[in-house]
Amino acid sequence: MTSPESASPSRPAKAAGFALLGVAAVALIIGVVSLFGGDSDTPPVAGGSSTQPPPQTTSESAAAPTTTASPSAPATTTTVPPTSSAATPPPPVTQPGVAKVPVRVYNNSTITGLAGKASDEVRANGWTVADTGNYSQGTIPTTTVYYRPGTDEEASAKELAAVLRARVEPRFDGIQSAPPGIILIVTNDYQGASKSK
Known part of the structure; x- marks a missing residue:
């Protein structure tokens, strides 16, 4: 049991x-x-x-x-x-052949002719300069390259900022309505292109 x-x-x-x-x-x-x-x-x-x-x-x-x-x-x-799907076209952001979008260069410094000097360096590095002038609608804290998010301006702006050792950001409200293209606002801290002398 x-x-x-x-x-x-x-x-x-x-x-x-x-x-x-x-x-x-x-x-x-x-x-x-x-x-x-x-x-x-x-x-x-x-x-x-x-x-x-x-x-x-x-x-x-x-x-x-x-x-x-x-x-x-x-x-x-x-x-x-x-690994073999051909339907995923977006490659990494760092592409060697980024289209160089036209640049507008504006001086927001106390240095006379700084926008012209920056324009020369922008051209020397392969970009076209669409406009040069002064930006007097406010004070920009540091040299910055601005772009419109979601456009081909973004990759080009990041590349230009790396060349010029500048900050890169999306456009702010004061320049949203500006014509298409990258906007470079140079300030007193502008260093220029990093070139070996």
């Missing part, structure tokens, strides 16, 4: 063990799906519907998330959609 009682506690332990194995298998599958689905440009969909077009013609990537039988199926790492 003691043997049926001792066998009784082992049944819940076996059931709990199988339940834990099932939870572990589901966690493994979710981990694999998030590992392979997390590299794409679109967020992974939990329902298993793949909205991204896989570049392979095999259906292993679609079958892997729904397979719960063997843990060796997710170990096939032949599914690498991001």
Whole structure:
């Protein structure tokens, strides 16, 4: 009579063990799906519907998330959609061939002719100068290159600021309505282009 009682506690332990194995298998599958689905440009969909077009013609990537039988199926790492997808055109921001947008150079310093000097350096480094003058609508704290966000001015402004060792920022309210192009406002701290002499 003691043997049926001792066998009784082992049944819940076996059931709990199988339940834990099932939870572990589901966690493994979710981990694999998030590992392979997390590299794409679109967020992974939990329902298993793949909205991204896989570049392979095999259906292993679609079958892997729904397979719960063997843990060796997710170990096939032949599914690498991001490395071969040609639908992701935005390269890194640092491109060697940035278009050089025309520049307007304004003097906001106490140094006479500083805008002209800065214009010469801007031209010497490959940009065209569309206008030169004074900026007297306020005091700019440091030499700054301004651009309109979301335009080709941004990359060009960042490159020009690096050449001139200046700060770079989006346009502020006082120059929002200025014509298109980069605006360089030079102040007393203007250093010019960094050239080896």
